Amino acid sequence: MRFKDQVALITGAGRGIGKAIALAFAREGADIALAEIDVAAARTTAEEIAALGRRAIFRQVDIGDCVEAQRWVADAARELGRVDIMVNNAGAVEAPTLPGSQPRELGAPSASASVGRVLLLAGRGARDGAA
Numbered sequence: 399m400r401f402k403d404q405v406a407l408i409t410g411a412g413r414g415i416g417k418a419i420a421l422a423f424a425r426e427g428a429d430i431a432l433a434e435i436d437v438a439a440a441r442t443t444a445e446e447i448a449a450l451g452r453r454a455i456f457r458q459v460d461i462g463d464c465v466e467a468q469r470w471v472a473d474a475a476r477e478l479g480r481v482d483i484m485v486n487n488a489g490a491v492e493a494p495t496l497p498g499s500q501p502r503e504l505g506a507p508s509a510s511a512s513v514g515r516v517l518l519l520a521g522r523g524a525r526d527g528a529a
Contacts, residue, residue: 399427405478407431407471409461410488412439419485424452431474431481433459433467433488453478461488 410416412434434440447454
C-alpha cells in the first residue's frame, strides 16, 4: 500500500477521472476528502471508498471560490487529521457560444487555471494551521 494512512484531497471526485483517482488512492491505503459540485455523485464515491475500508468525507464545493476552497481544505485537515496529497482534477471549461463563431476566432476554450494555485495556497494554510 503506497499511500497507507495518508490523506488525499481530490477535486471533482464524484465521477470520471476524479472518481477513478479517488478510488485508486483509497485502494492504496489513503483516506479521501472529496470536493464535488454534484452531492449525489460525491456521496456515491464516498460510499465506495468506505467499502474499501478507508475514511471518506465529501463537501459540495465550488473550487473556483477561494473562500470555499480554503474552508474545504481546512475542514478536511481537521476531520482527517492532516493533508498529504492534493489532486486538482476539477475545472470549468467554457466553449464559445456566439452564433456562427469558431473556436479559433475566440481563442481556445478557457479553463479555470487559478484553481490549482488556490488549492495549493489553501493547503499550505491548512497544513500550517493558518486557514
